[in-house]
Amino acid sequence: MIADPDALIFECALDAPPEKVWRALTIPEYLERWLKPAQAVDLDVVTSEENRSLTYRWRESGQGAIVGAEDSLVTFELTPTNDGGTWFRLTHAPMAMPAAANSNLRGPAMLAA
Numbered sequence: 001m002i003a004d005p006d007a008l009i010f011e012c013a014l015d016a017p018p019e020k021v022w023r024a025l026t027i028p029e030y031l032e033r034w035l036k037p038a039q040a041v042d043l044d045v046v047t048s049e050e051n052r053s054l055t056y057r058w059r060e061s062g063q064g065a066i067v068g069a070e071d072s073l074v075t076f077e078l079t080p081t082n083d084g085g086t087w088f089r090l091t092h093a094p095m096a097m098p099a100a101a102n103s104n105l106r107g108p109a110m111l112a113a
Contacts, residue, residue, distance in 0.1 A: 007091050010090045012087075014087075017084055019051050022051045041059070044056065044057045044059075045057075052077070053075065053077050058072045059071045059072075071095040072092055073092075073094075073095050074090065075090070075093075
């Protein structure tokens with residue numbers, strides 16, 4: 001897998017089993033207390049594999065949201081450790097939106113003039 005150069009990655013060991021970390025990521029009251037997402041952030045589950053991996057689509061909304069701001073994907077990966085804890089990896093990356101074939105927007109596939 002090629003890493004996204006614009007992604008933010010955070011990794012650490014947690015002193016809790018993956019099942020407990022999973023609950024903190026999936027029960028809204030726990031998620032709010034743990035991550036404290038802003039009131040104007042909409043989270044939608046994109047993919048999930050219980051106790052292993054969870055990806056949310058992160059979108060700013062409401063008053064004060066940046067117009068034209070990209071949605072992003074926030075992925076949590078949980079790996080059990082030998083001591084009963086969890087290796088925790090969080091990746092926050094911009095959501096790549098495919099451009100139409102007839103788009104005039106410059107991108108990596110377009111040649112510079």
